[in-house]
Amino acid sequence: MRRRWRKYRREPVVSLWQSGRSRSERTGERLRVGMTILAIAFVVVGLRLGEVAWPGDTDARPVHAAKEVPVRGEIFDRHGTMLATTVLVPSVWVNPADVRDPAKLAAQLSAVFPELSQARLERRIVAGKQRGRQFLWVRRHARPTRAEAAMHIGSPGLYIQDERRRVYPQGRLTSHAVGYVNIDGRPQAGVERVSDRTIRKRPVHLTLDLRVQYALRDRLQAAMERFQAVAAAGVVLEIGTGDVLAQVSLPDFDPNDVQDADDPGMLDLGTQGVFEMGSTFKTFTVAAALDAGQVQVDSHFDATEPVKIGRHTINDYHPEGRWLRLSEVFVHSSNIGTVRVAEALGKENQWDYLGRLGLLGAIETPGLRTAHPRLPGAWGEIERATVSFGHGIAVSPMHLAAAVAAVVGDGRYRPPRLLRSEPSAPATGALRPSTVRQMRTLLRQVVQHGTAGLADIGNYEIGGKTGTAQKVVNGRYRQGARTNSFVAAFPMSAPRYVVVVLLDEPKAAPGTHGFATAGWNTAPLAGSVVAGVAPILGVPPVPAASPDSDALTQVALR
Amino acid sequence: MTSGVEAMRGWFVRWAGSVDRINLALLMGLACVGVLAVMTATHLVAIHRGFDELYFFGWHVRVLVPTLAVMVALSFLSPLGVFRLSAGGLAIVMVLMVLTLATAEPVNGARRWLNVGGLSLQASELAKPFFAVVTGWLLARGRNTSFGVLVRSRPSYLLMPLGLLFALWALLVAQPDFGMTMIVGIAWCGQLFLAGLRLRLMLLAALVGAGLIGIAYKTLSHVEDRINQFLYPDGEAGYQVGKGLEAYGRGGFLGQGPGEGTIKASIPDAHTDFIFPVIAEEFGVAACIAVLALVAGITFRGLSRLRGSQDLFVMLAAGGLLLQFVLQALVHVAVTLNLAPTTGVTMPFISTGGSSLLAVGIAMGLMLALTRRRVVPAGWNR
Numbered sequence: 001m002r003r004r005w006r007k008y009r010r011e012p013v014v015s016l017w018q019s020g021r022s023r024s025e026r027t028g029e030r031l032r033v034g035m036t037i038l039a040i041a042f043v044v045v046g047l048r049l050g051e052v053a054w055p056g057d058t059d060a061r062p063v064h065a066a067k068e069v070p071v072r073g074e075i076f077d078r079h080g081t082m083l084a085t086t087v088l089v090p091s092v093w094v095n096p097a098d099v100r101d102p103a104k105l106a107a108q109l110s111a112v113f114p115e116l117s118q119a120r121l122e123r124r125i126v127a128g129k130q131r132g133r134q135f136l137w138v139r140r141h142a143r144p145t146r147a148e149a150a151m152h153i154g155s156p157g158l159y160i161q162d163e164r165r166r167v168y169p170q171g172r173l174t175s176h177a178v179g180y181v182n183i184d185g186r187p188q189a190g191v192e193r194v195s196d197r198t199i200r201k202r203p204v205h206l207t208l209d210l211r212v213q214y215a216l217r218d219r220l221q222a223a224m225e226r227f228q229a230v231a232a233a234g235v236v237l238e239i240g241t242g243d244v245l246a247q248v249s250l251p252d253f254d255p256n257d258v259q260d261a262d263d264p265g266m267l268d269l270g271t272q273g274v275f276e277m278g279s280t281f282k283t284f285t286v287a288a289a290l291d292a293g294q295v296q297v298d299s300h301f302d303a304t305e306p307v308k309i310g311r312h313t314i315n316d317y318h319p320e321g322r323w324l325r326l327s328e329v330f331v332h333s334s335n336i337g338t339v340r341v342a343e344a345l346g347k348e349n350q351w352d353y354l355g356r357l358g359l360l361g362a363i364e365t366p367g368l369r370t371a372h373p374r375l376p377g378a379w380g381e382i383e384r385a386t387v388s389f390g391h392g393i394a395v396s397p398m399h400l401a402a403a404v405a406a407v408v409g410d411g412r413y414r415p416p417r418l419l420r421s422e423p424s425a426p427a428t429g430a431l432r433p434s435t436v437r438q439m440r441t442l443l444r445q446v447v448q449h450g451t452a453g454l455a456d457i458g459n460y461e462i463g464g465k466t467g468t469a470q471k472v473v474n475g476r477y478r479q480g481a482r483t484n485s486f487v488a489a490f491p492m493s494a495p496r497y498v499v500v501v502l503l504d505e506p507k508a509a510p511g512t513h514g515f516a517t518a519g520w521n522t523a524p525l526a527g528s529v530v531a532g533v534a535p536i537l538g539v540p541p542v543p544a545a546s547p548d549s550d551a552l553t554q555v556a557l558r
Numbered sequence: 559m560t561s562g563v564e565a566m567r568g569w570f571v572r573w574a575g576s577v578d579r580i581n582l583a584l585l586m587g588l589a590c591v592g593v594l595a596v597m598t599a600t601h602l603v604a605i606h607r608g609f610d611e612l613y614f615f616g617w618h619v620r621v622l623v624p625t626l627a628v629m630v631a632l633s634f635l636s637p638l639g640v641f642r643l644s645a646g647g648l649a650i651v652m653v654l655m656v657l658t659l660a661t662a663e664p665v666n667g668a669r670r671w672l673n674v675g676g677l678s679l680q681a682s683e684l685a686k687p688f689f690a691v692v693t694g695w696l697l698a699r700g701r702n703t704s705f706g707v708l709v710r711s712r713p714s715y716l717l718m719p720l721g722l723l724f725a726l727w728a729l730l731v732a733q734p735d736f737g738m739t740m741i742v743g744i745a746w747c748g749q750l751f752l753a754g755l756r757l758r759l760m761l762l763a764a765l766v767g768a769g770l771i772g773i774a775y776k777t778l779s780h781v782e783d784r785i786n787q788f789l790y791p792d793g794e795a796g797y798q799v800g801k802g803l804e805a806y807g808r809g810g811f812l813g814q815g816p817g818e819g820t821i822k823a824s825i826p827d828a829h830t831d832f833i834f835p836v837i838a839e840e841f842g843v844a845a846c847i848a849v850l851a852l853v854a855g856i857t858f859r860g861l862s863r864l865r866g867s868q869d870l871f872v873m874l875a876a877g878g879l880l881l882q883f884v885l886q887a888l889v890h891v892a893v894t895l896n897l898a899p900t901t902g903v904t905m906p907f908i909s910t911g912g913s914s915l916l917a918v919g920i921a922m923g924l925m926l927a928l929t930r931r932r933v934v935p936a937g938w939n940r
Binding site: 026027028030031032033034035038039041042044045046048049050052053055097098156 | 748751752753754797800803806807809810811838842843846847850854857858861862864865866870873874877881884888891892895897
């Protein structure tokens with residue numbers, strides 16, 4: 001009995017410890033179990049580490065930061081004046097997921113930026129929170145003082161980040177030539193777009209001369225106002241190099257503050273607009289015929305009656321009703337005569353010369369990319385006739401300038417270029433030197449004795465050709481709506497520069513006696529441009545009524 | 559004189575021959591990694607708080623060097639010495655904890671810091687290693703096999719460690735310190751498991767633990783907040799964890815490079831509770847895994863060395879110390895990985911800190927002392 005009691009006292013009713021082998025042996029076993037559990041814990045943590053670091057796992061790795069605007073080099077004109085640069089400006093954004101009190105933050109932000117609607121901001125943050133968005137712009141390109149005020153709000157999820165902003169110090173003056181980039185730094189137009197890759201790598205110098213650019217834009221603007229034109233375009237080209245010294249298209253835009261990318265003013269008429277140029281094209285028809293040897297300067301052409309081709313009749317603006325010499329055809333701008341010249345030139349030759357003068361394809365050179373010309377669908381008798389005086393074919397003003405440069409320069413076609421730092425495309429032979437000499441004389445005569453007398457401003461020996469084209473609207477020629485152009489070169493004894501100006505739908509103005517043809521508007525406009533830019537470019541005026549120049553004319557025309 | 563030097567040499571040789579040199583090297587390695595991490599993680603924090611940019615770095619080194627010295631010094635102790643130091647230490651530290659509660663001003667809503675002669679001391683950190691050793695002793699009491707005597711257990715052997723745990727818990731919850739309460743409790747259960755508690759009683763302990771967490775969730779507002787923030791991430795704690803995850807993601811596997819971290823500037827407590835994502839952002843997850851490998855190496859090396867031991871006190875005390883160490887590391891990392899609620903636990907030997915660093919040094923010193931190879935079975939606890 002007693003022994004039993006003792007035994008009972010020595011053994012607990014319930015054993016706390018697992019029975020079995022010796023204690024330390026069991027502890028060793030349990031150590032092994034514990035180590036296994038710990039090893040599993042380490043593996044779990046290690047796997048989770050791999051998961052959160054796994055690239056592209058958006059759940060564990062919130063993508064917050066704003067996409068970075070790419071770096072761009074500055075753009076300068078040929079003399080080093082800055083046309084485009086990049087500055088750092090603060091932008092404000094929020095991570096909606098981190099915002100605790102959207103209403104409060106919206107109120108604080110709209111207090112800093114009064115232009116932001118508090119209600120709308122709150123809605124956007126709340127909506128972003130619901131959709132789990134990590135990024136929301138509040139205000140891009142903020143004033144630094146405002147951004148600092150926003151920073152002092154100090155709310156979680158509110159961030160200020162410096163962004164690259166493209167700035168164009170010359171504003172509208174170079175808007176079409178330089179183009180612009182959008183708020184995310186994507187190039188939209190002009191050199192910015194054409195030479196995007198180059199500009200992303202380094203700064204570039206353009207061929208533009210800002211002084212010439214200013215003079216051209218100033219005269220174009222004045223003319224556009226005076227003749228109530230809907231648009232205007234102009235190009236100044238250096239003949240020996242193909243450098244574009246100035247390129248203006250009006251209306252233009254402020255590249256620092258682009259409002260509506262679909263606005264008509266956003267189209268660069270100088271390179272992207274194609275126009276039926278009218279009589280200026282006679283320059284190419286006559287030059288081709290002379291060069292091919294099919295006609296001579298003193299050849300005569302029957303302009304007694306209108307030309308009938310199929311159902312069409314081609315007439316002259318001022319019918320002379322007689323046989324005309326080649327120089328008379330050109331100087332008096334006879335459509336009938338030009339058609340006869342084209343007939344003499346021949347079907348194949350006519351097309352071939354258009355190609356040699358770069359008028360059949362888009363111009364793609366460093367910094368410049370024009371629209372493709374609109375070419376006739378067939379090459380029959382009627383198309384040949386209309387193309388000879390500049391209808392049924394539409395090219396850009398840049399095309400016109402480059403082709404005229406070849407005609408009056410050295411007979412070689414140089415694709416114009418806008419980027420000075422890159423080599424230009426090689427020049428290709430187009431016309432014989434004798435043709436060039438004859439064309440210089442003819443173009444000078446147009447100004448001296450023909451339709452473009454008003455262009456002869458300032459004794460700069462201007463030569464040129466007027467063009468008054470019926471405007472095509474919705475596929476039909478519209479009565480009274482014209483595209484007037486003028487191609488000029490100076491000084492005509494040894495031409496160095498080509499000027500092309502174009503007015504879209506100019507009206508008669510006081511002093512033009514009710515006329516609205518090119519001789520009354522674009523011719524004097526081109527003259528004033530030449531008078532404006534010649535001093536800048538260092539071209540001296542020649543003494544008035546120099547007998548030499550007339551002597552030159554007589555010799556060449558004989 | 560000569561004999562004195564000889565005695566010293568013999569003493570040192572005995573220590574060097576018996577101490578776990580591999581683990582000593584691993585611990586030193588971890589401390590070196592910590593110096594590097596603190597250098598990169600703290601300079602922005604220091605600037606934000608208006609100090610010189612090397613303020614925290616200098617502080618860390620000034621604490622780390624004495625800590626490592628203390629660790630090596632403690633490793634010379636015998637198991638009996640370990641127990642005596644711990645018992646005395648625990649008594650003193652628990653008194654300090656009561657004093658802390660009575661006098662300290664709350665910082666971030668918790669009364670943890672006791673001002674001792676110009677230095678602020680977190681007594682509860684120091685209580686941790688001493689508590690593990692004393693618990694081990696209580697559990698092993700009378701159950702030592704050294705003399706071949708097998709004494710059947712009595713419930714009181716369990717009640718005393720339980721009472722000690724509740725006493726410490728009371729002091730911790732009063733502060734309050736959620737993270738340390740958890741770590742101390744889980745390590746205590748681990749010691750019970752190692753001591754060979756019946757599995758169904760282990761299950762009961764787990765149920766009770768879960769129940770206690772439930773009660774804490776219902777009654778203590780800060781516990782409720784932390785757990786809610788973990789379950790439904792939002793607000794400031796969610797911000798901290800979110801920034802941490804962002805840093806891991808930005809770092810990727812190889813990191814952005816030293817000094818290239820940017821998210822670290824906006825992680826709250828980047829120098830202490832969230833130092834691991836800072837390492838990840840600059841040195842990559844590869845470096846994080848290397849640090850975890852060091853921690854795991856120290857733990858497994860220590861635990862496997864215990865398996866051959868015949869001394870139950872040594873096994874339970876050192877096991878408890880190692881468990882606290884590894885749990886602290888795992889919880890620290892798990893919190894930053896959003897695998898556990900935010901607890902405010904430092905990374906051993908890596909995070910900046912005074913008391914917590916010293917406590918880890920003491921713990922590892924005691925662990926090294928207990929895991930020394932002994933030629934004769936110790937008969938110290940007669």
